[in-house]
Structure formats: C-alpha cells, structure tokens
Amino acid sequence: MSPNPETVTSQADALAKGSTTSGDLTRTALRRAQERADLNAFVSLDPDVVLDQAKESDARRAAGKALSPIDGIPIAIKDNYLTRDFPTTACSKALPRAATGVDATVVANLRAAGAIIFGKTNMHEWAFGATNTTSSIGPTRNPHNTDHITGGSSGGSAAAVAAGIVGAALGSDTGGSVRIPSGACGAYGFKPTYGRASRHGVLPLSWSLDAPGPIARSLNDIALLLPYFLGVDPNDASTAQAKPFKEQSAPATPRLLNLVGKGLERSEEVDLAVRKALEGGEASVEDAEIPNVQSFFAAWEAILHVEAASYHQKLLADEPAAFTSVTRAHLEAGRQITATEAMHAQKLRGRFIELLLNDLGGWDALVLPTLPVPAPRHGQDRQRFGGRDVTTQDSMTWFCWPGNLAGLPCISLPVDTSTNGLPIGMMLMGRPGSDERLLNIANQFDRDR
Amino acid sequence: MSPNPETVTSQADALAKGSTTSGDLTRTALRRAQERADLNAFVSLDPDVVLDQAKESDARRAAGKALSPIDGIPIAIKDNYLTRDFPTTACSKALPRAATGVDATVVANLRAAGAIIFGKTNMHEWAFGATNTTSSIGPTRNPHNTDHITGGSSGGSAAAVAAGIVGAALGSDTGGSVRIPSGACGAYGFKPTYGRASRHGVLPLSWSLDAPGPIARSLNDIALLLPYFLGVDPNDASTAQAKPFKEQSAPATPRLLNLVGKGLERSEEVDLAVRKALEGGEASVEDAEIPNVQSFFAAWEAILHVEAASYHQKLLADEPAAFTSVTRAHLEAGRQITATEAMHAQKLRGRFIELLLNDLGGWDALVLPTLPVPAPRHGQDRQRFGGRDVTTQDSMTWFCWPGNLAGLPCISLPVDTSTNGLPIGMMLMGRPGSDERLLNIANQFDRDR
Numbered sequence: 001m002s003p004n005p006e007t008v009t010s011q012a013d014a015l016a017k018g019s020t021t022s023g024d025l026t027r028t029a030l031r032r033a034q035e036r037a038d039l040n041a042f043v044s045l046d047p048d049v050v051l052d053q054a055k056e057s058d059a060r061r062a063a064g065k066a067l068s069p070i071d072g073i074p075i076a077i078k079d080n081y082l083t084r085d086f087p088t089t090a091c092s093k094a095l096p097r098a099a100t101g102v103d104a105t106v107v108a109n110l111r112a113a114g115a116i117i118f119g120k121t122n123m124h125e126w127a128f129g130a131t132n133t134t135s136s137i138g139p140t141r142n143p144h145n146t147d148h149i150t151g152g153s154s155g156g157s158a159a160a161v162a163a164g165i166v167g168a169a170l171g172s173d174t175g176g177s178v179r180i181p182s183g184a185c186g187a188y189g190f191k192p193t194y195g196r197a198s199r200h201g202v203l204p205l206s207w208s209l210d211a212p213g214p215i216a217r218s219l220n221d222i223a224l225l226l227p228y229f230l231g232v233d234p235n236d237a238s239t240a241q242a243k244p245f246k247e248q249s250a251p252a253t254p255r256l257l258n259l260v261g262k263g264l265e266r267s268e269e270v271d272l273a274v275r276k277a278l279e280g281g282e283a284s285v286e287d288a289e290i291p292n293v294q295s296f297f298a299a300w301e302a303i304l305h306v307e308a309a310s311y312h313q314k315l316l317a318d319e320p321a322a323f324t325s326v327t328r329a330h331l332e333a334g335r336q337i338t339a340t341e342a343m344h345a346q347k348l349r350g351r352f353i354e355l356l357l358n359d360l361g362g363w364d365a366l367v368l369p370t371l372p373v374p375a376p377r378h379g380q381d382r383q384r385f386g387g388r389d390v391t392t393q394d395s396m397t398w399f400c401w402p403g404n405l406a407g408l409p410c411i412s413l414p415v416d417t418s419t420n421g422l423p424i425g426m427m428l429m430g431r432p433g434s435d436e437r438l439l440n441i442a443n444q445f446d447r448d449r
Numbered sequence: 450m451s452p453n454p455e456t457v458t459s460q461a462d463a464l465a466k467g468s469t470t471s472g473d474l475t476r477t478a479l480r481r482a483q484e485r486a487d488l489n490a491f492v493s494l495d496p497d498v499v500l501d502q503a504k505e506s507d508a509r510r511a512a513g514k515a516l517s518p519i520d521g522i523p524i525a526i527k528d529n530y531l532t533r534d535f536p537t538t539a540c541s542k543a544l545p546r547a548a549t550g551v552d553a554t555v556v557a558n559l560r561a562a563g564a565i566i567f568g569k570t571n572m573h574e575w576a577f578g579a580t581n582t583t584s585s586i587g588p589t590r591n592p593h594n595t596d597h598i599t600g601g602s603s604g605g606s607a608a609a610v611a612a613g614i615v616g617a618a619l620g621s622d623t624g625g626s627v628r629i630p631s632g633a634c635g636a637y638g639f640k641p642t643y644g645r646a647s648r649h650g651v652l653p654l655s656w657s658l659d660a661p662g663p664i665a666r667s668l669n670d671i672a673l674l675l676p677y678f679l680g681v682d683p684n685d686a687s688t689a690q691a692k693p694f695k696e697q698s699a700p701a702t703p704r705l706l707n708l709v710g711k712g713l714e715r716s717e718e719v720d721l722a723v724r725k726a727l728e729g730g731e732a733s734v735e736d737a738e739i740p741n742v743q744s745f746f747a748a749w750e751a752i753l754h755v756e757a758a759s760y761h762q763k764l765l766a767d768e769p770a771a772f773t774s775v776t777r778a779h780l781e782a783g784r785q786i787t788a789t790e791a792m793h794a795q796k797l798r799g800r801f802i803e804l805l806l807n808d809l810g811g812w813d814a815l816v817l818p819t820l821p822v823p824a825p826r827h828g829q830d831r832q833r834f835g836g837r838d839v840t841t842q843d844s845m846t847w848f849c850w851p852g853n854l855a856g857l858p859c860i861s862l863p864v865d866t867s868t869n870g871l872p873i874g875m876m877l878m879g880r881p882g883s884d885e886r887l888l889n890i891a892n893q894f895d896r897d898r
Contacts, residue, residue: 306788313789335789339755340762342788 008167008221012069015061022061022072026054026116029074032165033119039141039163041156043079044086044097045119050074053116060114070224071114076160076169078153079120080127081107081212082201090203091123091135094315094322104201105235106170106212109228118166121156127172127205128308128327129153130180130396131376139378142185144422148375151184151396153177153205157215158185162423168216168225174205174304176370176400178213179412183370183425184396186414189215190222190439193432194407196242198233206307207238209300209404219413219446223439230435243433250440254364256283256428263293264399265386266372273416273424274369281444285367288360290402299348300401306342309334353406357431365441366408368399370425374418399427409435411442457616457670461518464510471510471521475503475565478523481614482568488590488612490605492528493535493546494568499523502565509563519673520563525609525618527602528569529576530556530661531650539652540572540584543764543771553650554684555619555661558677567615570605576621576654577757577776578602579629579845580825588827591634593871597824600633600845602626602654606664607634611872617665617674623654623753625819625849627662628861632819632874633845635863638664639671639888642881643856645691647682655756656687658749658853668862668895672888679884692882699889703813705732705877712742713848714835715821722865722873723818730893734816737809739851748797749850755791758783802855806880814890815857817848819874823867848876858884860891 014020030047057072066072077083080090081104089095103111111117125134132155133139140155142148143163150159154171158181161169171178173191182189191213199210214225227245258278266274278285290296309331315322316331323331356366372385376392383395390398403410408429416424426445430438463469479496506521515521526532529539530553538544552560560566574583581604582588589604591597592612599608603620607630610618620627622640631638640662648659663674676694707727715723727734739745758780764771765780772780805815821834825841832844839847852859857878865873875894879887 306792310789310792313793335787337788338784339786339788339791340759340784342791343755343759344762 006164006167007218008070008073008216008224009218011073011167012224015072016069022054022057022116023051025072026050026074026118029118029166032163033160036143036163036165038146039143039159040138041122041140041159041163041165042076043089043091043120043122043137043156046086049085050116050118057114057116067112067114070110072116074116074118074166075110076118076121076157076166077107078157078170078172079123080172080203081170083107083117083120085117086120088120088203089136090126091137092125092322093136094319102201105198105233106229107201113228121154121160121169123156124153124177125324125327126203126312127153127174127177128330130176130393132156132181133378134324134326141378142375142422144186144375148377148422149184151180151371151375154215155181158182158187158189161185161187161215161217168214168221170212171215172202172205172210172212173404174209175300175397175404178215179370179400179403179410179425179427180396182215182412183427184375184423186423186425187215187217188219188222188414189213189412190226191403191410192226192229192435193409194404195238196433196435197229198236198239200233200235204307204311206304207311208307209304211404218448219439219443222411226435246436248434248437248440250437251364252282254283254441255362256285256365256367257288257360257363258285258367259290260287261289263297264290264368265388266369267385269418270369270372270374270424274367274426277415277426277445278367283441283444290355296348296352296405297401299345299352300405302337302342302345303349305330305334306337349405352402356402356406356408364430365438366429368427368429370399370412370427371396372398374420374422374424403429407432409438411438413442413446415445415447455613455616456667457519457522457665457673458667460522460616461673464521465518471503471506471565472500474521475499475523475567478567478615481612482609485592485612485614487595488592488608489587490571490589490608490612490614491525492538492540492569492571492586492605495535498534499565499567506563506565516561516563519559521565523565523567523615524559525567525570525606525615526556527606527619527621528572529621529652530619532556532566532569534566535569537569537652538585539575540586541574541771542585543768551650554647554682555678556650562677570603570609570618572605573602573626574773574776575652575761576602576623576626577779579625579842581605581630582827583773583775591824591871593635593824597826597871598633600629600820600824603664604630607631607636607638610634610636610664610666617663617670619661620664621648621651621654621659621661622853623658624749624846624853627664628819628849628859628874628876629845631664631861632876633824633872635872635874636664636666637668637671637863638662638861639675640852640859641675641678641884642858643853644687645882645884646678647685647688649682649684653760655753656760657756658753660853667897668888668892671860675884695885697883697886697889699886700813701731703732703890704811705734705814705816706737706809706812707734707816708739709736710738712746713739713817714837715818716834718867719818719821719823719873723816723875726864726875726894727816732890732893739804745797745801745854746850748794748801749854751786751791751794752798754779754783755786798854801851805851805855805857813879814887815878817876817878819848819861819876820845821847823869823871823873852878856881858887860887862891862895864894864896
C-alpha cells in the first residue's frame with residue numbers, strides 16, 4: 001500500500017534493539033516528506049527543530065534514560081493543535097504564522113514521552129469541511145492516486161501516514177474528520193468517546209462534537225497512542241469524568257449490527273467489501289436500520305453550524321475576509337439558526353442516543369462503511385451511489401456524523417481496495433466508554449492480524 | 450401583620466401536644482380561605498379532598514403513628530406543581546382543569562410526611578411574569594392592602610401565607626417568583642441553590658433558571674420545610690449531585706456585601722429599611738458594586754425567553770389563542786433570538802458567576818432589597834425610584850434575577866413596613882450549596898428572633 005511498511009510499533013522495537021536511532025527515523029521522515037511534497041501534506045515543517053528533538057532523544061536513549069517506548073519516534077500534528085515550536089493556523093489565512101509557545105494537552109503528553117513533534121499537517125480550513133480541498137496552502141492529494149482527494153479535515157495527517165512519511169499523526173473529528181481521510185487513504189483512524197480525550201489546545205470547530213484522535217498504520221499503533229489521549233484534563237471540563245486507558249476484553253463472539261437502509265446508502269462495491277470483511281471475523285452480524293436518519297443528520301448539522309458560528313463570531317465580524325467564501329457562508333448560515341431550533345436539535349440528539357443505545361438492543365458494535373464511495377476525484381462536485389446523488393462534502397460525512405452526534409468511540413480500518421485502486425474502509429462504533437474494547441473487536445476484522 | 454400568628458412550627462407543637470387536630474387546622478384554613486376570597490389566592494380548593502386527608506392524619510396521630518412533625522398541617526401548592534387530587538393549570542387557559550393523578554416530587558415528599566396538600570394557588574400565567582396580574586382567574590390581591598399587587602409569579606402562595614390562611618405554601622422561582630411576592634406580602638421566601646431541589650413535576654418556565662422553594666411565616670418554618678426540597682431526585686437530572694439538608698453553622702461575624710450602584714437603584718425608604726435591618730445583626734457589612742449589571746440582566750432575560758419559547762413551541766404553534774397576548778408576545782420574542790445570541794448569553798452567565806464568586810472576594814452573603822419599592826398599586830404600569838423609571842414588571846425582578854442567573858441560594862425576609870403600610874423585604878444570597886448556612890446568617894436579622 002505504501003513504500004514504507006514501518007509502524008510506530010516496529011520503530012519502537014528497532015529503537016529498543018538499537019538497530020535504528022531517532023536521528024535516522026527523523027531524517028528518513030524528512031526525506032520522505034520531501035519526496036512526497038506532491039501530496040501537500042504539511043503546512044509547517046522545520047528540519048532544524050525536529051532534528052534537535054531527535055538528537056536529544058538519542059542522547060537520552062544512549063544514557064539509558066528513554067522516556068517511553070515512543071521516545072524518538074516522529075509523529076505529525078494536525079494544524080489545529082497548538083504546538084510550542086510551530087505556528088498553528090488551522091490552514092486559515094486568518095491566524096498568524098507564528099508559534100504560540102504552547103502545546104495542546106495531547107501534544108504535551110506525547111512530548112513528555114519523548115515523541116518527535118514532527119511538523120504540522122494540512123487540513124480543511126478551520127476543520128469546517130470534509131474534503132480537504134479548501135486550505136490556505138491548497139488541497140491535499142491522495143497517496144494512492146494524486147488525482148483523488150484525501151477527504152478531511154485531517155487530510156494531511158492521513159496522507160502523511162498512508163504515504164509512510166510518519167508512522168502516526170494526530171487528527172480531530174467533529175463529523176468524521178479523523179475517520180474520513182483514514183478511510184480514503186487506507187489508514188487506521190480512531191475517534192475516542194466524547195469526553196474521554198482532552199481538546200485543550202485544539203482549536204474548536206464545535207465543542208459538543210469535537211474529539212481528537214490518532215491516525216496510524218496498524219491497530220496496535222492506535223492502542224499504543226490512545227493512552228496519550230484519554231483521561232481527566234483539568235483544562236477541558238468535558239473530561240471531568242474521563243477514565244484513563246485500561247485494557248478491556250471483547251467477547252469471543254461480539255454482537256454486531258450492520259446499519260443499512262434509507263439514508264445510509266452506499267455503492268455496491270463498498271457494501272460488498274464491508275460484508276466480505278465482516279465474514280472474516282467471529283462476530284454475529286445482523287442488518288439493522290435507523291429510522292429518520294435525515295432528521296438526525298439535520299440535528300448534527302445545526303449543532304455544528306451554531307457552535308462554529310458562536311466560536312468564530314468575533315473574527316467573522318472583525319475580519320470577514322479572513323475566511324474563504326465557502327467557510328464564511330457556513331458561518332453565516334450558523335448565525336441564522338434560532339435558539340429554539342438549536343434546542344430542538346439538542347432534543348433530537350438525546351432521542352438519537354436513546355435510539356442507538358436502547359432501541360437497537362444489546363449490540364457490541366455498530367458497523368458502517370467509513371465512506372459510501374472510494375476517495376472522489378479532485379474537481380468532482382457530486383457523488384452518485386445507491387440511488388443517491390449528493391455533494392462530495394455530504395458523501396464524506398455520510399456515515400461518520402452519527403458517531404459524533406452520539407459521542408461514541410469509532411474506528412475506521414482499511415478492509416479492501418476498489419477496482420480503481422483506492423482503499424475501502426470499514427467503521428465500527430462502540431458503546432460510550434468502551435474504546436479499548438472496540439479496538440479488540442476491530443482486531444477480528446484486521447487484515448494485518 | 451395578619452389576623453393569624455400561627456406558624457407551621459406552632460401548629461406542629463399544638464398537634465404534638467394534642468391541643469389541636471388536623472381537622473381543626475384544616476377547617477380553620479378553609480374558613481379563612483373563604484373569608485379572604487377577596488385575595489383571589491386559590492385556583493383549586495376542594496374541602497372534601499382536604500378534610501379527608503385531615504381525617505386520615507388525625508387517625509394516624511391517634512394511633513401514635515404520625516408520619517412526621519408536619520403530619521396534618523395544611524400546605525398550599527402553587528398551580529404549576531402537579532398534584533394527584535387537583536388540576537394543574539399554571540393559571541393558563543391552555544391546560545385542562547382535570548387532575549393528572551401525579552404528584553411533583555416535592556409534593557410527594559410532603560404528602561409522604563403526612564402534610565395536607567391544601568389546594569392550588571393563583572399564579573402569573575405559566576409563571577412568565579412577576580406581577581401576578583395576568584392569570585386565568587384574574588389578579589391576586591395583597592393582604593395588606595387589596596388595592597396593591599402581590600407580585601408574582603407565586604402570588605397566591607404568598608398571599609395565602611401572609612393572610613394566615615396556611616402556615617406555608619410552595620412557590621417556584623425563575624427570576625424571583627418565590628422572593629418577589631414574599632417580599633411584597635411580608636412573608637419569608639426561600640430559593641434553594643440551583644440543582645439542589647427537584648423540579649420534577651413542576652411545569653417549567655426556564656429549566657436552567659427554575660428552582661422550587663417554600664414560602665412561610667418564620668425562618669424556622671423555612672428550615673423545617675427545606676429538607677422536603679433538597680437532595681437527589683432521579684427524575685430531575687439537575688439534582689444528580691444534590692446534597693440533602695444538613696445543618697451548617699454560620700460565622701459569628703459573617704462578611705456581608707450590600708450591593709448598590711448603577712442598575713441596582715432603589716427608593717430611599719427601601720434603602721434605609723435595609724440599612725437599618727443590617728445594623729441589627731452582628732455581621733460586618735460593606736457596600737459593593739456589580740459592573741455592567743444591565744448586560745447580565747439582558748443575559749438572564751435572553752436565557753429565560755429562549756428556554757420558555759422552546760418549552761412552549763408546540764403549544765404556541767398549535768393553539769396560539771391559549772396564551773394571553775402578553776405571554777404570547779414574550780414567547781414570540783424568545784423565538785426570534787438566535788442560537789449564537791443565546792450562547793453569548795450563556796458566556797455572560799459564566800462571567801457573572803465568576804464575578805460574584807471570585808471578583809467580589811470572600812463574602813458570606815450578598816445583600817439586596819427584595820424589591821426596590823413596596824408592592825405597587827393595581828393598574829400602576831411604571832415605577833419610579835432612585836432616578837429610574839421602569840415597568841412594574843421590571844421593578845419586580847429588579848434585584849432577584851442575579852440569584853437565578855448565578856444559581857445561588859436566596860432568602861427574602863420581612864424587615865420593615867413602608868409609610869403606606871406595606872411590607873419591606875430584605876434579600877440575602879449565599880454561596881452555592883450553603884443554603885443551610887444562609888438560613889443561620891439570616892437569623893441575625895430576623896425581627897421575630
């Protein structure tokens with residue numbers, strides 16, 4: 001799938017054995033970033049800064065004082081996470097290209113473990129879109145075929161991982177922004193349960209939907225990185241009850257519901273790939289439907305628009321030209337929603353959670369394709385599948401918003417390749433708080449198992 | 450102040466000593482209600498139902514099986530609390546005059562203690578107003594002078610207590626609706642800390658501001674009744690962390706801040722009465738100001754209007770004629786507020802809480818008059834005081850909304866009589882959760898002490 005089979009786990013093994021150094025890993029990553037400049041995956045990358053970090057890591061390890069198994073491993077950071085050494089612009093022209101001197105909590109956790117904070121990745125402007133075609137530095141390109149999009153908003157992170165530039169990268173997910181580009185680029189992407197992972201220092205899109213998450217090249221790497229995301233952060237009130245990472249076993253025969261029906265259409269190729277992948281596990285799988293999907297989608301969209309408009313209110317009033325016209329239109333739409341409409345959306349959200357958690361019964365995981373179609377071509381504005389004809393933007397979030405509206409942990413894993421050579425991803429959603437269990441359920445269906 | 454000096458405490462003593470019966474107390478209350486029909490304090494009152502309750506109570510007591518010290522004591526209920534035996538109409542023409550067969554949690558608690566659930570009291574339509582002049586059964590009248598209003602929205606409860614019909618009554622408070630009529634009628638009124646008292650079965654006005662509370666004839670009675678309000682109720686999620694009633698001592702010399710300045714004007718007579726009352730205690734008292742009172746008031750008003758409009762949305766669409774034109778205008782105004790405006794109001798609320806709890810320093814109680822003027826005359830649309838000229842509605846909530854916006858426990862106690870023979874009330878607000886301590890601080894200033 002990529003010229004570089006290296007995972008964070010294999011890099012950690014090589015470092016532990018002394019068969020490589022952080023300097024080597026970092027130089028290789030810098031070289032590959034250069035070689036795949038065509039992907040437009042990075043917005044900030046400073047060789048001096050990262051090589052200095054690698055030098056310090058190698059000195060620690062030589063002294064027998066490695067901070068953790070990931071000490072010395074380069075990890076790329078989406079450009080909406082604050083980072084001490086690099087500017088944070090959310091790929092918007094509105095923010096200054098100057099470092100703030102502050103790390104987001106997850107970045108600080110990784111840095112404290114010795115990870116190399118390896119530059120900032122391209123993203124959809126302000127994370128307000130799922131195609132990654134709107135960005136201050138231009139669109140990202142899919143490593144499998146640069147004529148195709150990566151999806152977004154964490155498109156640069158997924159491209160960098162899928163192209164083997166880095167073993168892992170950070171994303172954020174409000175309606176699928178970790179999972180969409182992971183699915184489109186053939187990486188593993190994880191969105192934790194809402195309120196288990198700190199967003200402190202991650203520029204918000206919609207505070208009641210946002211979750212940060214890792215993108216990596218193996219399930220094992222996801223499990224290795226998740227502890228740096230989960231747990232109480234006094235700087236993010238939503239994590240007040242957050243449990244830290246702790247192994248959870250999965251039932252030998254988990255009960256899976258494959259969600260289908262009106263509003264959840266997909267291409268035949270994608271449907272078959274997911275069904276084939278499901279046959280590879282030991283789970284019991286049944287098809288199930290969600291009634292009125294469209295009204296719950298509208299609730300998600302209203303909450304997203306309102307919270308984004310509230311967050312950007314001042315900047316929108318002071319410097320409207322700081323936003324591209326499409327993002328500005330989204331924010332203006334958010335400003336038109338009335339408070340009672342927003343409250344109705346919140347009531348629908350409550351109903352949706354009840355529907356998934358109670359009405360659908362005692363499932364262990366819900367299954368959907370990550371995307372209804374493989375990564376679209378650049379310039380292709382609409383997608384046709386399963387009798388639907390929708391905007392490319394809507395096709396990207398088609399299956400992902402339910403995980404945010406209900407706050408569920410979700411994983412996208414690559415399961416197949418399309419006839420045109422692009423990855424096909426499958427998504428599993430777990431019950432709230434069962435993040436670790438979801439990883440073990442996903443393991444059944446992992447082709448790298 | 451009233452023809453009947455009886456308190457719940459004195460009634461409980463008499464019952465315990467056997468010098469009265471529940472039947473006697475209930476018949477007396479029914480007779481007085483009849484005698485003071487001019488107050489228009491009751492919307493539902495069924496002698497058969499309450500006399501049956503009294504008969505059962507007397508039988509229990511005769512058998513030595515009294516359920517609590519208040520077993521057999523009549524307590525009146527505001528018409529927005531669901532009650533098994535009486536209709537609940539919120540004094541709106543929209544609701545059917547038929548009993549629902551269900552008790553609100555606080556009513557159920559009192560009933561379980563053997564209290565006589567003594568009819569339903571007149572209130573401002575849907576609690577959306579503080580004058581009690583808008584009601585399906587017409588305005589309430591002040592027992593001290595029927596040419597004057599009671600204030601509201603719990604006007605019937607305060608009138609019934611102040612007139613000595615019952616020793617205590619239930620109210621609810623979104624911007625002062627317990628304290629305003631208590632102040633105007635010369636009763637004691639208590640609003641608990643937000644989230645300590647169950648609203649289950651109380652028809653909402655604004656769910657993030659509403660609190661239920663007792664109105665009584667002595668501080669001791671408030672303390673006697675408060676345990677029936679406080680504590681976790683699985684049916685009201687806001688009480689998830691609620692502590693039950695537990696005695697809290699107050700410092701011998703509590704630090705009080707007397708709030709004054711722009712936006713908190715009051716008549717000279719009221720100001721002097723409060724200052725005189727404060728001199729009667731042992732507290733240290735300083736004057737303090739709140740900056741930008743008007744913007745915080747606007748935040749309270751926006752939250753109230755939006756939540757009320759959301760709650761009434763369906764009824765407003767289906768049966769607009771069910772509302773009086775003034776209430777309908779309020780609800781229509783609530784529908785026009787945008788979601789980002791409502792979020793801005795919530796941010797101001799957060800700022801206001803910080804300002805009171807942190808910026809103002811380590812106070813034990815904040816002091817305000819309950820009302821800037823004594824109870825206005827019926828038909829008087831505006832009030833002039835301290836250089837201000839405001840609607841009678843605004844004058845009623847003038848000092849009370851801060852307690853709801855910040856969720857603080859608050860008490861109104863009578864401290865003086867105006868030159869025109871109407872009560873003057875003083876309000877004390879405590880820190881969140883210090884409800885019991887606030888009662889002990891208030892005791893310093895109680896003329897009945």
